[in-house]
Amino acid sequence: MRIALDATGGDLGSELLLDGALLAINKRSDLEVVLLGPEDILSEQVARRAGSEKGTSRLSIVHASQTVSMDESPVDAVRKKKDSTILVGFDLVKNGKADAMVSAGNSGATLAAAIRKLGRLKGIARPGIASLFPTLNDPVMLMDIGANVDCRPQHLFQFAIMASSCSALLFNKDRPSIGLLSIGEEPSKGNQLVKEAYSLLQESSLNFIGNVEGRDVYKGEVDVIVCDGFVGNVSLKISEGLAEAAMQMLKTEIMQSLRAKIGYLFIRKAFKAFRTRLDYAEYGGAPLLGINGIGIICHGSSSSLAICNAIGEAANMVESRVNDSIMKTLAQATGQK
Amino acid sequence: MRIALDATGGDLGSELLLDGALLAINKRSDLEVVLLGPEDILSEQVARRAGSEKGTSRLSIVHASQTVSMDESPVDAVRKKKDSTILVGFDLVKNGKADAMVSAGNSGATLAAAIRKLGRLKGIARPGIASLFPTLNDPVMLMDIGANVDCRPQHLFQFAIMASSCSALLFNKDRPSIGLLSIGEEPSKGNQLVKEAYSLLQESSLNFIGNVEGRDVYKGEVDVIVCDGFVGNVSLKISEGLAEAAMQMLKTEIMQSLRAKIGYLFIRKAFKAFRTRLDYAEYGGAPLLGINGIGIICHGSSSSLAICNAIGEAANMVESRVNDSIMKTLAQATGQK
Numbered sequence: 001m002r003i004a005l006d007a008t009g010g011d012l013g014s015e016l017l018l019d020g021a022l023l024a025i026n027k028r029s030d031l032e033v034v035l036l037g038p039e040d041i042l043s044e045q046v047a048r049r050a051g052s053e054k055g056t057s058r059l060s061i062v063h064a065s066q067t068v069s070m071d072e073s074p075v076d077a078v079r080k081k082k083d084s085t086i087l088v089g090f091d092l093v094k095n096g097k098a099d100a101m102v103s104a105g106n107s108g109a110t111l112a113a114a115i116r117k118l119g120r121l122k123g124i125a126r127p128g129i130a131s132l133f134p135t136l137n138d139p140v141m142l143m144d145i146g147a148n149v150d151c152r153p154q155h156l157f158q159f160a161i162m163a164s165s166c167s168a169l170l171f172n173k174d175r176p177s178i179g180l181l182s183i184g185e186e187p188s189k190g191n192q193l194v195k196e197a198y199s200l201l202q203e204s205s206l207n208f209i210g211n212v213e214g215r216d217v218y219k220g221e222v223d224v225i226v227c228d229g230f231v232g233n234v235s236l237k238i239s240e241g242l243a244e245a246a247m248q249m250l251k252t253e254i255m256q257s258l259r260a261k262i263g264y265l266f267i268r269k270a271f272k273a274f275r276t277r278l279d280y281a282e283y284g285g286a287p288l289l290g291i292n293g294i295g296i297i298c299h300g301s302s303s304s305l306a307i308c309n310a311i312g313e314a315a316n317m318v319e320s321r322v323n324d325s326i327m328k329t330l331a332q333a334t335g336q337k
Numbered sequence: 338m339r340i341a342l343d344a345t346g347g348d349l350g351s352e353l354l355l356d357g358a359l360l361a362i363n364k365r366s367d368l369e370v371v372l373l374g375p376e377d378i379l380s381e382q383v384a385r386r387a388g389s390e391k392g393t394s395r396l397s398i399v400h401a402s403q404t405v406s407m408d409e410s411p412v413d414a415v416r417k418k419k420d421s422t423i424l425v426g427f428d429l430v431k432n433g434k435a436d437a438m439v440s441a442g443n444s445g446a447t448l449a450a451a452i453r454k455l456g457r458l459k460g461i462a463r464p465g466i467a468s469l470f471p472t473l474n475d476p477v478m479l480m481d482i483g484a485n486v487d488c489r490p491q492h493l494f495q496f497a498i499m500a501s502s503c504s505a506l507l508f509n510k511d512r513p514s515i516g517l518l519s520i521g522e523e524p525s526k527g528n529q530l531v532k533e534a535y536s537l538l539q540e541s542s543l544n545f546i547g548n549v550e551g552r553d554v555y556k557g558e559v560d561v562i563v564c565d566g567f568v569g570n571v572s573l574k575i576s577e578g579l580a581e582a583a584m585q586m587l588k589t590e591i592m593q594s595l596r597a598k599i600g601y602l603f604i605r606k607a608f609k610a611f612r613t614r615l616d617y618a619e620y621g622g623a624p625l626l627g628i629n630g631i632g633i634i635c636h637g638s639s640s641s642l643a644i645c646n647a648i649g650e651a652a653n654m655v656e657s658r659v660n661d662s663i664m665k666t667l668a669q670a671t672g673q674k
Contacts (some may be wrong), residue, residue, distance in 0.1 A: 073525075136582050146520055149528040183483055183570040188410075191486040191567045214574025218582035230528045231571055233520040234564075237551025238572050239579050245473050245555035246583060249614050253607040263603025270590040270597035277586055 001030050001315050004089040005307075006103035006110075007037040008067040011300045012307075017104070018045055018059075020307025025055035027308065031315060032058045034098055036085040039063040064088040067105070070300060074108035078116055086110050090117035093293045100294035100314035102285060104307065107297045111147050111288055118293040121323060123330050126155045127290030128229060129297060130163045131236060132283040135220030139283050141167045142181075142217070142225045146233035153196035156180070156226050160206055161329045162289040163224045169320035170313065176223035179212030181231060187211070193228065201226075204333050243278050285310030287317060289326070294318050338367050338652050341426040342644075343440035343447075344374040345404040348637045349644075354441070355382055355396075357644025362392035364645065368652060369395045371435055373422040376400040401425040404442070407637060411445035415453055423447050427454035430630045437631035437651035439622060441644065444634045448484050448625055455630040458660060460667050463492045464627030465566060466634060467500045468573060469620040472557030476620050478504045479518075479554070479562045483570035490533035493517070493563050497543055498666045499626040500561045506657035507650065513560035516549030518568060524548070530565065538563075541670050580615050622647030624654060626663065631655050 005021055007014045014037060021033040035042050042061045050056045066084040068077040078087065086109060092098035094117050103110045107129060120127055128144035143163040148155060160178045167176040180198055182190035187198050189211060201208040212222055217235070227235070254260045264271075284306065285296035296314045298306060342358055344351045351374060358370040372379050379398045387393045403421040405414040414421065423446060429435035431454050440447045444466060457464055465481035480500040485492060497515045504513040517535055519527035524535050526548060538545040549559055554572065564572070591597040601608075621643065622633035633651045635643060 071523075136585055149520065181571060183486065183567060183574070186408075191565075194567075213578075214571040214576075215578035215581070217575055218578045227571075228528075230520060230531075231568055234518060234551040234568055234572060235575050237520070238554055238575060239551075241550075241552035241555045242576050242579055243583070244552070246580070246611075246615060248473055250607070250611045253611045253614070254604065256610075257607060260604045260607035263600040263605075263607075266600025267591065267597045267604055268600075270587070270594060270600075273593075274583075274587045274590045277590070278583060 001028070001318065002032045002034060002098050003311050003314050004034045004036055004062070004092050004098035004101045005311065006085040006089055006101070006105055007035040007042055008085050008105070011070070012104055012302060014042065014045060016304050017307055018049070019304035021059060021311065022049070022053055022055050023304060023308035024311035025058050027312065028315065032060065033311065034092060035059060035061045036064045036089050038065065062088060062092065068109045070106050072106055072109060074106065074112040077106065077109040078112045084113070086113040087117065090114050090293070090295065094118055099318045100296065102296045102298065102307070102310050102314050104298035104300055104302050107146065107286070110295065110297050114288050114291045114293065114295045118291050121290050121292055121326060123334065124158055124162070124290040126151070126158065127288060128159055128162070129286050130166060130289050131286040133217060133239070134278055134283060135218050137220030138171060138223070140217065140220060140222060140225055142227065142232055142235065143289065144227070144229040144232050145236050145286065146229045148229040151193060151228040153193060153200055156193070156197035156228065157200040157204070158290070158330070160201055160208070160224065160226045161333055162326050163226065164206060165325040165329050166287055166289055166317070166322050167223050169322050169325060170316060171223070173223060175207040177207050177209045178224045178226060179209055179216065179222040181214070181225050181227035182211035183213065185211050185213070197226070206333065247275070283309065284313040287313070292323070294322070338365070338655065339369045339371060339435050340648050340651050341371045341373055341399070341429050341435035341438045342648065343422040343426055343438070343442055344372040344379055345422050345442070348407070349441055349639060351379065351382060353641050354644055355386070356641035358396060358648065359386070359390055359392050360641055360645035361648035362395050364649065365652065369397065370648065371429060372396060372398045373401045373426045374404070375402065399425060399429065405446045407443050409443055409446060411443065411449040414443065414446040415449045421450070423450040424454065427451050427630070427632065431455055436655045437633065439633045439635065439644070439647050439651050441635035441637055441639050444483065444623070447632065447634050451625050451628045451630065451632045455628050458627050458629055458663060460671065461495055461499070461627040463488070463495065464625060465496055465499070466623050467503060467626050468623040470554060470576070471615055471620060472555050474557030475508060475560070477554060477557060477559060477562055479564065479569055479572065480626065481564070481566040481569050482573050482623060483566045485566040488530060488565040490530060490537055493530070493534035493565065494537040494541070495627070495667070497538055497545070497561065497563045498670055499663050500563065501543060502662040502666050503624055503626055503654070503659050504560050506659050506662060507653060508560070510560060512544040514544050514546045515561045515563060516546055516553065516559040518551070518562050518564035519548035520550065522548050522550070534563070543670065584612070620646065621650040624650070629660070631659070
């Protein structure tokens with residue numbers, strides 16, 4: 001099992017990414033990680049760790065001279081930066097030199113690079129990005145979180161097929177339940193796109209439970225939630241923003257009284273556990289679905305544990321042959337019509 | 338100043354609504370509240386309070402025999418329930434017997450009733466619902482939060498005009514800053530609707546600061562945020578859901594250790610202040626904008642304080658002549674073209 005890791009992507013710095021790679025390697029004995037980036041810098045970093053840390057023999061380096069920055073246009077980046085870590089990485093996957101690719105860099109560019117190098121799965125109109133959200137129960141998989149901002153009903157239908165296939169394998173569920181993100185439970189609620197997607201899902205053999213509302217996302221009563229990439233991205237970012245703001249508001253309130261400050265000393269550990277639970281980056285990465293291969297995008301501010309989890313998740317997706325499962329479900333769904 | 342209050346709407350029960358009305362009355366000496374609902378029940382409730390509570394002489398009752406429930410279709414409700422509290426209430430506004438109407442009931446139906454009785458402001462294509470979100474600084478006004486799910490760029494442009502006029506008066510700001518909710522700061526980011534709305538806003542004389550992302554909503558660095566009603570409703574509901582889930586997660590973590598439980602005793606007050614701060618219902622109601630009159634919708638689970646605040650907000654909007662201000666800004670914006 002060989003996973004390629006973009007060792008320059010994101011706001012993280014390659015040392016933290018290396019930490020994550022080694023964590024993953026030491027968790028799983030058959031795992032190798034290929035680091036992508038400037039060879040001189042990376043080999044020095046690996047050499048420095050070789051004496052003191054376990055698992056460095058299962059690290060290798062493939063040189064890539066360019067990095068795509070977070071705010072670069074995906075189309076431009078993929079067209080102009082031929083020797084970027086993401087293009088080099090998906091090239092390895094294409095040529096069978098790596099089984100999957102993980103990047104914490106520019107997500108749009110990573111998806112564009114994947115599509116360019118690996119192509120779409122046959123029959124899939126729009127590959128997209130799925131992401132796990134923490135809930136009161138198991139995490140929920142939401143797709144799409146930003147790749148496809150203007151969708152047709154058929155695209156949402158295919159997101160349901162892809163995300164439910166992936167969720168089934170990652171969480172070992174037989175038929176994950178699928179909800180359509182809308183603004184009311186009744187089929188008549190929602191915008192034109194959602195109403196039409198509702199009909200497609202309703203008529204299919206998928207385990208569609210109907211519309212779900214924004215307030216249902218965090219309840220954890222549904223396995224997969226489908227929406228267009230604009231709504232998905234706003235949902236993701238507004239959740240991040242609220243979680244951050246809430247922490248700051250709570251801190252402000254606590255700092256206003258000595259009594260509360262004393263209480264905080266006792267409660268600190270529970271607080272930390274809570275923050276970790278709310279931090280969806282900890283749940284691993286966001287799978288690229290609909291491409292002819294395996295790719296995972298991590299949050300730009302991931303921890304080394306999140307990188308480790310994403311690498312594990314990529315290995316998991318390779319082993320469980322998620323794309324075969326998507327193709328099978330797609331064939332069944334198309335066959336019905 | 339006479340405000341009509343739907344005394345049956347929402348999940349609240351009329352006693353809590355009465356509490357809110359009396360709170361508002363005792364805050365402001367020129368205020369009268371007209372209670373809408375079944376006369377027999379309401380007059381008994383008012384009579385019971387008359388001996389012990391101040392301000393009951395400024396309560397009056399107008400009979401309305403029907404209530405629109407929360408999940409009723411707005412179109413059906415307005416067509417069929419001629420004697421509903423919301424239609425009776427906006428009739429009072431139309432005939433000058435009340436200055437504004439407040440309801441914690443079905444928001445879609447309340448807007449539909451307002452449009453039916455009062456009509457649209459001249460030149461406004463789509464009236465909508467604005468709502469205040471708590472932030473790290475002043476609350477931000479987001480429009481639309483659910484009335485208009487399929488929008489054209491011109492509609493978003495008019496939301497900006499309406500919400501900024503309202504925000505200017507409520508928060509005493511000269512030229513409130515306006516952001517367009519999108520998935521990246523650059524003008525090229527977003528769906529087709531947002532990109533076209535960006536151009537309209539950019540070319541106008543409004544104080545448009547560009548795209549804002551979901552994670553900016555809670556920062557409080559912008560006064561007004563504009564989006565279509567589908568995205569706005571999802572944003573509102575997902576925030577509610579996350580706030581609720583986060584509270585539960587935190588509680589679970591605290592209950593897992595004795596140490597944390599002890600800490601909670603010290604920190605409880607700060608916690609409560611935090612919850613109140615996060616509860617946007619406390620910030621008053623959601624103004625209906627674009628109708629030829631004043632109407633406010635409250636959350637179905639509002640506290641009596643929230644009802645009191647909404648009544649105060651309605652009075653504020655009457656006095657500051659928010660509709661004149663909207664018409665003026667609209668004329669300026671249209672004149673430019």
